[in-house]
Each structure stands twice: as C-alpha cells, then as structure tokens.
Amino acid sequence: MRAWKAVLLINLALVVGAGWGYAFWGLRAARLERELARARAEASSGVEREWTVDGVVRAVFPELGVLVLTHGDIPGFMPAMTMGFRTASPKIQDAVSVGDAVRFTLRGVPPNVAVTTIEKIK
C-alpha cells in the first residue's frame, strides 16, 4: 500500500473514533445531566414541602402577619439570609420577640411558604 494512503486512513480512523466517542459518550452524558437537572427542578416545584430551620427573630410586623428572620440554609429553597416570612397564625408572631433564637418550621409550595410552628431555643 502507498504510505500516504495508510497515513490518511489512520488519521481518518482517529478522527472518526474521537468523534464517535464524543457522539456516544459526551452527548449521552450531557443529556443525562440535563435530565437530572430537570428532574431536580420538578421535584422541588409544585409539591408541598417542609423544612425545620434555626434562626434569630429580627423584626415582627403583627399587622402584616410577617416575621423577619435571620436564618440558616434552607436546602433546595434558599441559602442563609435575612428575610421576612408569612406566619400561619397570629399566635406564632405573638410568641416571640426581637432577638429570640428560634427553631421554626416552614411549610408550603415554594415560593409560597409560611411559618407553621416556632419555638425558642437556647
């Protein structure tokens, strides 16, 4: 065989091999990753969820039924931050005052959640 033909064949085989490998494995991995992300997003939306989180009461708005809490990480919903949450009943915001360290339960279909129970911790 002429040498240049052999060289051409080998390089062609290498390119086809790499391309096939990418098409088979690379594209499949990318598709799996997309599916996983979609499944995760579906699992966390439209379903009622519940978290128990520690935090500190920063402000109480009785007229709005809102508690502002500095809280830890809420997995799958939001990172640690300071923000206001609706309370499920007026009893909840009446039970605590500014500066209290609390453990509270958050329940609802994100992003529509409310504080359902709260207790002071120390």
Place this chain on the structure above:
Amino acid sequence: MLTGTRGLALAALASGLVVLGVQTALFEGRPAAAFEAGAIARVLVETQAGRVWLVRFGFLAVLAAFLLLRLSVERRADWRAARGEAVLLGVAALAPLAAAGHAAAVEPGTARAIALDGLHVVGAGVWVGGLLPLALLLRAAATEEGADARPYAVLAARRFSRTALGAILLLAVTGVLLAITHVGSVAGFVGTSYGRLLSTKLGLLVLALALAALNRSVLLARLSGDGPTVGRPAMRRLSGFVLVEGALALAILAIVAALSVTPPARHEAAAWPFGVRLSFAALDGATAEATRAFIGSQVGVIGLVALIAGVVLRAWRLPLVAAALAALGAGAGLALPPLAIDAYPTTYLRPSVPYHATGIAAGASLYQEGCARCHGARGAGDGPDGRALPRPPADLRAPHTAQHTAGDLFWWLTNGIPAAGMPEFGSRLTEDQRWELINFLRALSAGYAARGMGPEVEPDRRRLVAPDFAFAVGPTPPRALKDYRGRIVLLVLYGLPGSRARMSQLAQREGTLATLGVEVIAVPIDADPDAIRHLGADPRVLFPIVTEGAEAIVAAYRLFAVAPHVELLVDRRGYIRSIGRSAGEAADLDALLAAVQQLNDEKAGPEAAPEEHVH
C-alpha cells in the same frame, strides 16, 4: 534503524503497562492491586493520571502498529507522509504527559502551565530522542564498510545540530517559565529538595550543552573529507561524544522522574542555607549605602557590556572578557555588601497560621503575658524590665518590617537574641502560638501605620489588609469576612447606649447602602451575646449583628482604631480603605455614601486577594 525504532516503541508499550501497574498499586495502597483488573479499571476511569495514561497508551499503540506496517516509501510524498505521521503520533503520545504532572495542579493558570509543560516535554523528546539514532548512524558510517552512509551521516549530523539547537532554545524558554511557576523564589530554589534537584538537573544540562557546543563548533566541521583528524576519525569521536551526551540526557530524565514525585518548591517551606540575604529594603534611609550600591550596579553594567562586546568582537576577545570579568567582580563587590541583610534558616518560612482575628486575639494575650514586660504594653519598646537589658528592646510598631520577614521574627522568637538579652520562646510556646504572636505583631504595626487613616477613601491605597474573621448571628451557621470578597463591607464596632443614634441611622438607610453594594456587619464592642435583643425593635435593625465571635473581632480591629464607635470600610479585595471614629452620634451619611461611591468608581483591576499570611 526502523527495526530499532519498532523495538523501542514496543519497549515503551511494555514499560507503560508496568507504570500502570505501579500506579494502581500506589493508588490502592497494596502491591497486589497491580494485577487486579477491577483496580486497574478504577484507576483508568477515575483518576486524571489514569485517563492521561489511557490517551497516551492509545496513541503509542497506534504508533507501534504504524511502525510495524510494511509501507513502500520510495516516492517523496509517501516518505514525507510516513515520517510526518510518526512524528505526529509521537507528539500526541508524549504531550499529554503534561496533564498528569505538577503542571495540572497549578492554580490559577492551569492551561498555560500544561501548555508550557507539553512544549517542554516535546522539546526534550526531539533533543534526547535524536541522540541515539545519530550516534548509531555516525558509528556505522565511520566503519570501513560504511562508505555509502558517510554523506548521509554528515547531512544528518548537520540537520540534527540545527534541530537540537531549536529544541534546546524551546527547552530553555519553557523551562525558565515553568521554574518560575513551580519554584517562584530564590529561597525555593536553594532551600527545598525540589530546588536542589532542579539545580542538579541544570548542572547536568550545562555539562551536556558544553559537550554539544564542542561537538557543534569543532567536530561538525571536520566530518567531511578524509585525513588523520577529519572524516572517519572525527565521525567516530563524534559518535562517542553524542553517546555521552545521550547518557547525560538519560541522567537528566532520571532527575525529572524524581522531580515529578517531589512537591514543587512553591508549596514547601524553604530553609534558607545562607547567613545573609540580599534585599533593596536594606537601603531604606541609608543614602551613602544607596549611592555605593548604585555605583556598583553601574560598574556591573559596564562589565556586562564589555562581556557582550568580547563575545562579538573576536579580535579583542581576551582583553575584553578579562576586563569584563574584572568590572563584574568590582561591581558585585561594591553593590552587594550594602544590600546584605542578616538571614536565618526560617527567613522564608511562611506562617502556618492564617492572618485571622482569632489568632491575632490569641497572639495579643500571649504578648501581654510574655513580651509586654520588656517591649511595653503597646509595643513601643518601653516596658519596665527593658531598661536593664544590654540592648534596648525593639519598638515593635516601627515600620521596619520590610527588612524583617515573618520568618526572621519566627527565628528570633524561637531562639532568642542572646546578645540583646531577648530570651527564647521555642520551648515555651508551640509553633502555632509563635505564629499567632507574629500575626499580632503584624496587626499591631499595621494598626500603628493606620492611625492617620480617616473616613475618606484615599485612591489606590491598598495596604491595610482586613484580618479575616468568623462570626455567627444567633444559631445560624458561621460565616467569614472572606465570604464577602467581591462586595464592599461596612464593619461597625458599636457600643450601647452611645452608638444607638448612629445604628438607627444606618438601619434606616440600609436599603441605600445595599443598593450601592455595601454589606453591613455590626459587632458589639462588649461582645454581648444578647446584642440583637438589646438593640431593640425600634427602629428595626436587619443587617447581621455578630453574637458569636465578637471578642476576637474587637480584639483584632481595636488595633486599627480605638473609639466608642468605629466604622471600617473594607473594599472588594479585602483591604481596609477608610476608618471613621466617633462617639456614635448620628452624623451626615453623605460622607459614608461618598466613600462608598469612590470605591465603586475604582477600576475593578485584577481581583488579586490580599495575602493570607505575613511576608
């Protein structure tokens, strides 16, 4: 020749299998794993070294198969295609090596380091790989029967000489850049095992290059012709010399193998082997010495020019080179002594404890226990017990720290300074405690230098590093100042009831501050765990109030400013840029907003973080 190359390719494949076995055994931690298919598959799929091995072995196998093909190469195009393919496959099998070595661990600039290392490896392949075939060809051509091969041998030797020169230049450039990446400092070069291996490698390389230069300048010209010193005898001698060069290259590769399993000098504690070091910091404030150093450097430059002239002008070479060496010697003798600073084995040691508020606070109490008696409660060198000492205790606030590295301080703390009456603390404090003390001294001296810093931001003045700290608000997970890199932080040290008015003002304008990209972190000076309750509900304060970690923050940051109410503006890169001191009364917020605006207007520049450690 082709048979030999086939043999070498098969040998490379076989040794590759051995390497894979050894790597698996090392990875799994037991020798038997080298023969288990499962363990080998894990290494191949899950480790970077395994994947690189797979790619390289694949190319090597294709190369070996290609070399075993019986191809006709009579026509020029075929010949070129066959040789080109062999080179291409060889490079493809060689270059990925870079992605499995130290270069792949360089952060940041991984891609650049891998590319440089790949070029370096290919350059080495061209140089070293050509030596053995060349030697064999020359030897064959030098025999009685080798008359036919002689013209080819002469041509090949000339071509290899040119190619190898290019390869060596490539090796030199990439090698220097890689050394800067992996070693980074003179201390790393002379004070670590990586640096010592590298200097051995350079020594062997200089030998090999000297031999190559001799071959190139003397023997290469004598290859053609026939006579007692030209032609065959020269060819035989060149063949021997090339083999010696190859042996030196193999020794260099052995050192490279050792280097590849030695941690790079940049990540090692360097032990400085000399009693002095050279630094321009020695010239601070010494005019006469600076003049002397300047004159010396100019004499040295004249020497350098003479040296270049000596190399270029053949007729004047001897006197010019002699004069150049004399001038260089004189220049060094003049310029170097003023630059010398005492140095110790630990001079370039980097602190093993980060510049962190907790460590600074611990260092501060160690200082009060062990050092304040002589160095004074505030570090001014005016302690009561210091007066009786043979040499007055150093003023630790003085801005001479550029002349003393953290490693110098570590040495003095560990071993004492007997002549000055400074005791040793090596037996009384642990290593971490000594570093905490040094971090405290850094903060003390930085704080003393910062006493002129006011509420205005000075453009481009980034000197005062904000020590990192950890804090928590109530039962929430702890955070660190470092998490706020990239945002502006207003660190407020407040005390009640004095600061109430100012805190209310900040709370009401938190929205404005947030819009400008400012995060407020408030620390009660009295470290009150119930600080949020005591601030009360009116007005509502919603920014983080530190309830855990406040003691250390206050202890460290009080070194920068002492006032009932302190506001420090920390820029996006982690430098303190302005310090507001007050009694805590409500004041015009426009000054603060203007300072923030100025930080926002600064060019982003490279996001270089301040050093974690004292240097």
